[in-house]
Amino acid sequence: GETVNASITIEHVETGRTWTIPITGQTGAAVKNAVALVLDRSGSMKQDRGDGLSKMQSLRSAVKAFVDLMIDGDAAALIRYNEDAQEVLPMTTVGTAHPMASNNLKNTVDGADFDPVGFTSIGDGIAKGRAALNSATNLDTNP
Numbered sequence: 001g002e003t004v005n006a007s008i009t010i011e012h013v014e015t016g017r018t019w020t021i022p023i024t025g026q027t028g029a030a031v032k033n034a035v036a037l038v039l040d041r042s043g044s045m046k047q048d049r050g051d052g053l054s055k056m057q058s059l060r061s062a063v064k065a066f067v068d069l070m071i072d073g074d075a076a077a078l079i080r081y082n083e084d085a086q087e088v089l090p091m092t093t094v095g096t097a098h099p100m101a102s103n104n105l106k107n108t109v110d111g112a113d114f115d116p117v118g119f120t121s122i123g124d125g126i127a128k129g130r131a132a133l134n135s136a137t138n139l140d141t142n143p
Helices: 055-069 099-110 122-134
Strands: 003-011 018-026 034-040 075-081 085-093
Touching: 034 055, 034 085, 034 122, 055 099, 075 099, 075 122, 085 099, 085 122
Parallel strands: 034 075
Antiparallel strands: 003 018, 075 085
């Protein structure tokens, strides 16, 4: 890749002191990555996040934004957990070249499979997420 040099100036408002920090970036080829989205669906996700919306509404919104930002050829799996964990969607290639898969992932997170219920066992969720990552193939990163 291409190398880009720039700088940013930061000012401390109270003292007027400034610092100029050089920034150098280099582009590289995009790599295909896998992610296991391990999502809490325990009863506490019904709670207000402090602004009238539930924690689950935040989670669903965040997942959709995340999927929309994934690069073509990336893959994602959906894992849900409460007192137990389940793989809801196995590792699936997403991105603008795979709109049906991306929409399916977003619609699944919006569906009843992620309605809040039960207690919390994050360890079980992490174990299932790791298993999903171990199943990822044809990607540039290794779990």
